[in-house]
Amino acid sequence: MNDVARAAGVSMMTVSNVLNDRPRVGEETRRRVLDVVADLGYEVNLTARHLRSGRTDTVAFVVPGFQTYFDEIADRLAAAFGEQGRHLVVESTGARPENELAALSSVRLSMYDGVILSVVGLTRAEIEGVRTTAPLVLLGEVEVPDRFDHVMLANAEGAELATARMLATGSRRIAVVGGDSEGSQDGGMAATRRAGWVRAHERAGLVADPALVAPAVGVGPEVGREAVRHLERSGVDYDGVFALTDSTAVGVLAGLAEAGRRVPQDVQVVGFDNLDLAEFTVPGLTSVDPGRDAVAQHAARLLQRRIDGATPEPEHVVVPVRLVERGSTRASQGHPPAHREPPRTS
Amino acid sequence: MNDVARAAGVSMMTVSNVLNDRPRVGEETRRRVLDVVADLGYEVNLTARHLRSGRTDTVAFVVPGFQTYFDEIADRLAAAFGEQGRHLVVESTGARPENELAALSSVRLSMYDGVILSVVGLTRAEIEGVRTTAPLVLLGEVEVPDRFDHVMLANAEGAELATARMLATGSRRIAVVGGDSEGSQDGGMAATRRAGWVRAHERAGLVADPALVAPAVGVGPEVGREAVRHLERSGVDYDGVFALTDSTAVGVLAGLAEAGRRVPQDVQVVGFDNLDLAEFTVPGLTSVDPGRDAVAQHAARLLQRRIDGATPEPEHVVVPVRLVERGSTRASQGHPPAHREPPRTS
DNA sequence: GTGAAAGCGCTAACAT
DNA sequence: ATGTTAGCGCTTTCAC
Numbered sequence: 001m002n003d004v005a006r007a008a009g010v011s012m013m014t015v016s017n018v019l020n021d022r023p024r025v026g027e028e029t030r031r032r033v034l035d036v037v038a039d040l041g042y043e044v045n046l047t048a049r050h051l052r053s054g055r056t057d058t059v060a061f062v063v064p065g066f067q068t069y070f071d072e073i074a075d076r077l078a079a080a081f082g083e084q085g086r087h088l089v090v091e092s093t094g095a096r097p098e099n100e101l102a103a104l105s106s107v108r109l110s111m112y113d114g115v116i117l118s119v120v121g122l123t124r125a126e127i128e129g130v131r132t133t134a135p136l137v138l139l140g141e142v143e144v145p146d147r148f149d150h151v152m153l154a155n156a157e158g159a160e161l162a163t164a165r166m167l168a169t170g171s172r173r174i175a176v177v178g179g180d181s182e183g184s185q186d187g188g189m190a191a192t193r194r195a196g197w198v199r200a201h202e203r204a205g206l207v208a209d210p211a212l213v214a215p216a217v218g219v220g221p222e223v224g225r226e227a228v229r230h231l232e233r234s235g236v237d238y239d240g241v242f243a244l245t246d247s248t249a250v251g252v253l254a255g256l257a258e259a260g261r262r263v264p265q266d267v268q269v270v271g272f273d274n275l276d277l278a279e280f281t282v283p284g285l286t287s288v289d290p291g292r293d294a295v296a297q298h299a300a301r302l303l304q305r306r307i308d309g310a311t312p313e314p315e316h317v318v319v320p321v322r323l324v325e326r327g328s329t330r331a332s333q334g335h336p337p338a339h340r341e342p343p344r345t346s
Numbered sequence: 347m348n349d350v351a352r353a354a355g356v357s358m359m360t361v362s363n364v365l366n367d368r369p370r371v372g373e374e375t376r377r378r379v380l381d382v383v384a385d386l387g388y389e390v391n392l393t394a395r396h397l398r399s400g401r402t403d404t405v406a407f408v409v410p411g412f413q414t415y416f417d418e419i420a421d422r423l424a425a426a427f428g429e430q431g432r433h434l435v436v437e438s439t440g441a442r443p444e445n446e447l448a449a450l451s452s453v454r455l456s457m458y459d460g461v462i463l464s465v466v467g468l469t470r471a472e473i474e475g476v477r478t479t480a481p482l483v484l485l486g487e488v489e490v491p492d493r494f495d496h497v498m499l500a501n502a503e504g505a506e507l508a509t510a511r512m513l514a515t516g517s518r519r520i521a522v523v524g525g526d527s528e529g530s531q532d533g534g535m536a537a538t539r540r541a542g543w544v545r546a547h548e549r550a551g552l553v554a555d556p557a558l559v560a561p562a563v564g565v566g567p568e569v570g571r572e573a574v575r576h577l578e579r580s581g582v583d584y585d586g587v588f589a590l591t592d593s594t595a596v597g598v599l600a601g602l603a604e605a606g607r608r609v610p611q612d613v614q615v616v617g618f619d620n621l622d623l624a625e626f627t628v629p630g631l632t633s634v635d636p637g638r639d640a641v642a643q644h645a646a647r648l649l650q651r652r653i654d655g656a657t658p659e660p661e662h663v664v665v666p667v668r669l670v671e672r673g674s675t676r677a678s679q680g681h682p683p684a685h686r687e688p689p690r691t692s
Numbered sequence: 693g694t695g696a697a698a699g700c701g702c703t704a705a706c707a708t
Numbered sequence: 709a710t711g712t713t714a715g716c717g718c719t720t721t722c723a724c
Contacts, residue, residue, distance in 0.1 A: 001717065011695045016719060024693055041477070043453045048717035051393045051700050066417035066424075066436070074412045078438055089435040090412070092424055106389045131387070221626040254626040280567040280600040282628045347701065357711045362703060370709055394701035397716050695724080700717105707712070 001042065008036040019044060058087045059303065060112045062103045064095040064120045064181050067219075068247065068275050076296035077116065084304075086113065095183040097121035101130075109134035114303045119144065120184040135306030137299050141189035149302040151295055151317045155189060158288035158321035159196025160203070162242050162270040165286065165323055167204050169330040171240030171268050174208075177227040177252055178244030179216035193244050193272065211236060219244070224251025225258075232259045239267055246271035246278050246287055253281055253328070269328040283327030294319045347388065354382040365390060404433045405649065406458045408449045410441040410466045410527050413565075414593065414621050419485075422642030423462065430650075432459065441529040443467035447476075455480035460649045465490065466530040481652030483645050487535035495648040497641055497663045501535060504634035504667035505542025506549070508588050508616040511632065511669055513550050515676040517586030517614050520554075523573040523598055524590030525562035539590050539618065557582060565590070570597025571604075578605045585613055592617035592624050592633055599627055599674070615674040630672030640665045 005012040010029060017025050018033040036042075050056050059081050063070040070090070078088040089112075093099035100122050102108060109115055114135035119127070124143045138150045166174050176197050180190045194213060201208040214227035224243055228251075231238055241256075243249035249271030253263060261267045263283055271278060274289035298317045305312060325332075351358040356375060363371050364379040382388075396402050405427050409416040416436070424434040435458075439445035446468050448454060455461055460481035465473070470489045483495045490496045512520050522543050526536045540559060547554040560573035570589055574597075577584055587602075589595035595617030599609060607613045609629055617624060620635035644663045651658060671678075 012718080013695055013720095014693085017694085020719085026693060029693080043451060043456075045397075045717050046453060046457055047393060047397045048700090049719075051391075051397050051702090052717080052719045054700085056393075060435070066420045068414055068417070071412035071414070071417065074438070078412075078440070087437065089406070089437050091433065091435050092420070094424070107392060110389075111392055221623070225626065250623065250626050253628060254630075257628040277567070277596065277623075280571065280596045282599060282603040284600075358701090359703080359712080360710060363710085366703085372709055375709080391701050394716090395703075397718090398701080398703045400716085693724100696722090698719105698721085700719090702716090704715095705713090708710080 001044070004033065004036050004040060004042050007040065008033045056111065056113050057085060058089060058112050060089050060091055060103075060108075060115045062091045062093060062100070062115060062117045064100075064118060064183075065092050066090070068277065069245070069273055070118065072276065072292050073296050073299075076293060077300055080296060080300035093121075095120055095181045097126070097183060097185075101126060104130045104132065104136070106132055106134065109136065114307045116299050116303055120181045120188060123185050135303055137303045137306070139295070139299055141192060142185065143187065146316070147314050149306070149314050149316075151298045151302065151319065153290045153295070154318050154321045155192040156196035156199065158272055158290065158323075159193040159242065159244075160200040161196075161321065161323045162272065162286075162288050163197045163200035164204065165325070165329060165332070166240040166242070166268045166270060167200060167206070169264075169268065169332050172206070173212060173236075173238045174240035174242055174268075175212040175214060175227070175231060175236075175238045176242050176244070177214045177216065177224055178248040179218055179223065181219055182217055190244055193242075197242055212238060220247055221251030221254065224248040224253075225255040226251075228252055228255025228259060241267060241269045243269065243271045246273040246275040246285060249285055249287070249328075250277065250281060253283075253285070263328050264330045268330060270323075271328075274324050278324070278326065281328070286323065286325045286327075286329040288321050289324045290321050291319045347390070350379065350382050350386060350388050353386065354379045402457065402459050403431060404435060404458050406435050406437055406449075406454075406461045408437045408439060408446070408461060408463045410446075410464060410529075411438050412436070414623065415591070415619055416464065418622065418638050419642050419645075422639060423646055426642060426646035439467075441466055441527045443472070443529060443531075447472060450476045450478065450482070452478055452480065455482065460653045462645050462649055466527045466534060469531050481649055483649045483652070485641070485645055487538060488531065489533065492662070493660050495652070495660050495662075497644045497648065497665065499636045499641070500664050500667045501538040502542035502545065504618055504636065504669075505539035505588065505590075506546040507542075507667065507669045508618065508632075508634050509543045509546035510550065511671070511675060511678070512586040512588070512614045512616060513546060513552070515610075515614065515678050518552070519558060519582075519584045520586035520588055520614075521558040521560060521573070521577060521582075521584045522588050522590070523560045523562065523570055524594035525564055525569065527565055528563055536590055539588075543588055558584060566593055567597030567600065570594040570599075571601040572597075574598055574601025574605060587613060587615045589615065589617045592619040592621040592631060595631055595633070595674075596623065596627060599629075599631070609674050610676045614676060616669075617674075620670050624670070624672065627674070629674050632669065632671045632673075632675040634667050635670045636667050637665045 005015045018030050074090050081088050116137045119140040119142050128145050138144050138148050141155050144150045180188045198208045216223045241252050243252050271285050271287040274287040278285040278287045347358050351361045364376050420436050427434050462483045465486040465488050474491050484490050485497050487501050526534045544554045562569045587598050589598050617631050617633040620633040624631040624633045
């Protein structure tokens, strides 16, 4: 930068001003500086800028693993922050609580203008211990202390919706399949969604059979297929499956196919997340849509206001869910649902 | 850090030495410093360290989009670099060439100890213009100048393998479905894989029908489903589909299901990438396995030696592929294939 | 509209 | 084994 300044016959300060599009620079000076910059191929050192100004123009999205669900959110976040000239980087904790905690340390936080952390493994107490004033938004289906901004899904409601839907079209033995991410704590996503499954039964005057809860760890398709295999082996009677995530549901569909069960005639299936993929399974997967757009939008908004330096009341957003119906559930009689997609035509 | 030094009664340099696990510090001094650090809750400023030392302990993986294919590579890269105490961050270019170029600018490169860039949209000429000595490894199915390290797949061979497999079990009208990522250049992945499809026909003494090439842009499932719909509408005869990516193949399977075509009896399907998902489609998807482990391993290795400061001859690695057979292709007679997975049992 | 001085927090190099 | 000096490249502050 010194070189540029000298070559342009100005001070470093003027070069800095030009490069940052600051107003009080003469038009001619600006041209000259830019020419020299182009000539010399000069590029600012972002690290030095960061050290001096505290700004990185980069936001981190820290996820438990590189997965489709987070991909779809990351895309939206990247778009939101891109509009304001900020970069998004994605980091993975590998679902290890110690890495989640590390992401909350000032060390890592200081690398970014702000951080959006998807929490799965930390206890409330561990989060409680976090001392930071850096812009931070928590995402995820766990309890977090009041003083943090937090975006989560209406998990219980979604699970209830999914279960009720299958009950409404005749299923009476609905298995719950799937668990939490590996390394996650109790009281997280799985427990909450299972509670929704129970409540749907209660509301219908039925009793959910605990034998139909497949204990499992993990959110991937292996979990779904294994659970179905287990159900088949154990000879338990079932005519519906609520998969805690779409990814698991994909495994459930594979398991049912290999067992020769027809979907939805013999067994109805509903997932949770409404991944883009849900439209392309065979049959199409009825799924709880968590409003990913809303999740990303809220997260971006909450982080933005922290970055802007405001210290508002922390917000705890619960994003509403809806059910998107596809071929893995039987057509419901009478009142057509709001969001059934048009039937596929050849 | 100054505070820590003072409180511990030592100089900043000693604190720095302790924090960096450098050898020449007395055991007692080390204890005392660490105590004070814990007491004061001091944490190093990574930016300052970076500015001074030039080291960030962070490596970037720049991808065209947050997608399953790259997720699976990112996981492996994160593991590889994690072992050496480096962080991996993933950035997306949105498949926009200008962003790929930006990732290659010194500005961005200087943020990281090294960068692995997955190229889809840049022309050879554009890459040629890149002047950088920063540790950089290029990934992807495009031509790149000799002076860069580059890891790519055996695309043509894989496509040939896929096509030949369907020819061997009776398909004679094999459609090619899928395109390049949006924003990518000609001569990339799609062209190369289509060439493999042609060559497989030639080797079998057959002629590939250009009418069976579905012109398409994009690598997602929509592309696959739309292509099948188009084939059906146009009344073209076909009894096999080579999908350029597994993601597209998933859409193909959905399209075939909605058209009432049985897989593999009426139409065989082979994909490319062997995503984890391929094991869970209905039926299971026969797919070309690009050796993701090898891709990640080579990329990590090549980047590592650059980071280590070596300036070796650039390497151009072509990772070999193999075919993993599942239910979307008919059983081959006679010589059983090396990699057919065990049949699913209930 | 432009420049000079100061310093962000750390570490390399060289003392001691 | 520990301390001193200097400076990484930029921007903030204040003066002109």
